[in-house]
Amino acid sequence: MDAEVGIIGLGTMGSMTAWQLAKNRVTVLGFEKFGIGNDRTAAGGESRLFRTAYMEGPEYVPLLKEAKVLWRDLEQESQNSLLTLNGGLMIGEEDSAEIKVIKESIEEFQLEHEILDKEAARKRYPQFKLYDNDVVILDKNAGFIRPELAVVSAAYQAKKYGAELKPYSSVEQIIPDDDGVEIITSGRTFKVKKVVVTTGAWSFKLLPELKDKLIPKRLLLTWFAPKNLDLVLPNKLPIFARLRGDFRLTGAPTLDGTMVKASYTKDPLTIDDPDLLYRDVYPEEIEKLTESVKRLLPVLYPDPVRATPYMDAYTPDNHAMLGALSNLKNVFIASGFSGHGFKLAPTIGKIISELIIHGKTNYDVSHLDPNRFSNIQLQ
Ligand SMILES: Cc1cc2nc3c(=O)[nH]c(=O)nc-3n(C[C@H](O)[C@H](O)[C@H](O)COP(=O)(O)OP(=O)(O)OC[C@H]3O[C@@H](n4cnc5c(N)ncnc54)[C@H](O)[C@@H]3O)c2cc1C
Known part of the structure; x- marks a missing residue:
């Protein structure tokens, strides 16, 4: 055996698993x-939003609370500043699905927040254009993470604890059997007891067998110049989700x-091959984005000054696949x-580390069960 995992x-x-x-x-x-x-993965583009009043479902809140603790652990161990909590504004129509779930998350877990009336919101956050039926919620445990630094910090902490890391080593195939898994690279074959597949957009x-369950999609990150620099300083402008029907940022x-990084991430385009990502911008990606800036965040000039595409793997229900694959031993x-x-x-x-070491975890991750799609046929 070359390693346990x-x-x-x-x-x-x-x-993070390493x-x-x-x-x-x-x-x-x-x-x-x-x-x-490296910047080609889902971790590129300078910042990632951290939110706890979660519009994707209250079931994530306990995982997010733990994440906040672990981000601070990683900061302490690596001596790097990774997570800045400058607050998060969630603005959307009162009866929208997202605002309803955000409110559910807040209520179920008593999350620290403020609901601003429109007059107060306009005064405090003049950056945003507000409409009559908008609700403005400030998530106090929100902010941004420095993604590239976070990945490097975790990987080098793993190395400090003894992990052997092989950059520039693409795995071509994994072959599980009763006592472990073979890992085949172009140079060599390795044998380990268990394998964790964390290949993002490349997973399929x-x-x-998971081609139609882990679909690579393209997400364009875009940066905009402000009309007034004073209004976009991190201490004046929290992170935000500004949602209004089809228009959103x-x-x-x-x-x-x-500058402000403001992106339109609804209905991302599917891509066939993550190795052939088109690095320029499609005109149809920009239309809704610039219109959203004009309608929702008019303190920005509407044409992006920088645009870079990235990728992530999407499942049919937009919840991840996490855990042991029932039909593929040791994977x-x-x-x-x-x-x-x-x-x-x-x-x-x-x-993942708890599942591997103890065979179980105390977190409820049933919504992320990797075997929930009943028609998965593995081997
Ligand atoms: C543009 C964009 C904006 C986002 N914004 C947010 C946000 O604000 N907040 C938030 O919480 N989330 C956000 N996300 C989502 C989040 O970034 C991703 O869900 C997460 O980074 C996915 O991590 P991953 O490990 O699955 O993939 P990755 O980070 O892409 O890691 C996969 C790794 O596998 C490597 N790899 C692939 N194939 C092989 C192989 N055969 N052999 C060896 N290595 C291989 C790749 O090189 C890569 O390093 C965003 C995603 C994108 C793309």
Whole structure:
């Protein structure tokens, strides 16, 4: 055996899993196709939003509370500042599905928040255009994470705890059998007891049986210049989800206070091959985005000054696949985070490490059961 656990893909989830396993004295062998922390993965683009009043479902709140604790642990261990909590504004129509779920999350878990009346909101946050039926909620436990630094920090902490990491090593195939899993790279074959597949948008390539369950999609990140610099400083502008029907923006101020990252992430485009991602911008990606800026965040000039596409794997229900694959012995998966997984990453690493070490976890992750899609046929 070359190690107890092989981790395929040392991006967001892989680096956090390596950190958690190695910290618990499990021998880890990690493989990464590119460099550690590289910008081609789902972890590129300078910032990721952290929110706890969660519009994707209250069942995530306990995982998010744990994530906040673990982000602080990683900061302490790596001596890097990774998570800045400058608050999060959630603005949307009172009767929208997202606002309803945000309110449910707040109520069920008594989350720290403020609901602002429109007059107060206009005064405090003049950046946003508000309409009559809008609700303005300030999530006090929200902010942004520095994603590339977070991945590098977790990977190098894992290394400190003894993990062996192999950057620029693409895994071509995994072959599970009764006593472990073979990992095949172009140079060599390795043998480990268990494997964790954390290959993000590339996951279906290693697990072709999951092609229609882990769908690579393209997400364009865009940055805008402000009309008034004073209004976009991180201490004046919280992170935000500004939602209004088909028009919507999610984003954050840049750390240097000169721009705003504001993106339109509804209905992302499906891509055939993550290795052939088109690096330019499609005109149809920009239309709804610029219109959203004009309608919702008019303190910005509406044409993006920077636009970079990234990818994530999406599942049919937009909830990830996390845990052991029932039909593939000794193989665990943490993939399909459907555009909202970064904030959860350290908790995901902890859960996989618990599942591997103890065979169970105390967190309720039944909504992320990787075997929930009944028509999955593996081997
Ligand atoms: C543009 C964008 C904005 C987002 N915004 C937010 C946000 O604000 N907040 C939030 O919480 N989430 C956000 N997300 C979602 C979040 O970033 C992702 O869900 C998360 O990063 C996915 O992590 P991952 O580990 O699955 O994939 P990745 O981080 O992409 O990691 C996969 C890794 O596997 C490697 N790999 C692939 N194939 C192989 C192979 N065969 N051998 C070896 N290595 C391989 C890749 O190189 C990569 O490093 C966003 C995602 C995108 C794309």
